Amino acid sequence: MITYNTINVAMPKIRRRDNSAWVKRVAASYGRKVGDVAYIFCDDEEILRVNRQYLQHDYYTDIITFDYDEDDVISGDLFISLDTVRTNAEQLGVSYEQELNRVIIHGILHLCGINDKGPGEREIMEAAENKALAMRETRA
Structure with missing residues (x-):
């Protein structure tokens, strides 16, 4: 099950059903099934708190992934800072x-x-991201 949660921010305008189907297609392309995946959208201060508390990193980031995979089933908590996503989008144009x-x-x-x-x-990650984004565009 894929869940969508927020801390200190409004829920981003994403189509949850379409997003979940896309995530499942991408996982399947790597021979994986989707177990429990929680998206936690938050602000910069929350992601900094998580980064400090659990990873002992003292910096902002766009995403922190906690991996709870078992065998071929992916599961995890994905903290995404919408503040940093917005800043990165502006910087990347x-x-x-x-x-x-x-x-x-x-x-x-x-x-x-x-x-x-x-x-x-x-470079491998960027290529994988581009491939996955293309999968979204072809089925959206």
Whole structure:
């Protein structure tokens, strides 16, 4: 089950049913099923609190993914700072909706086993994001 929650922000304008179907298609393309995935949309202060408390990182970020996968079933909590998504969209010159979709699927790709911190991994993640975003556009 995919759930959508908020802390300190209004729920973004996303079509939950379409988003959930897209997430399931992307996961299936990696041979995974979707278990319990919780999207928690929040503000910068909440994501900073989570980052400090659970990861001992003292900085803002767009998404934090807590991975609870078991075998081929992806599960996790995905904290997304809508403040940072908006700032990143402005800096990248893309729409807020486009950047939000990228971050929404970024967390799912982490749950599917794709990393972005090591050498060459960022490029792999970007390619996976682009492939997943194309899957959304063809079925939306």
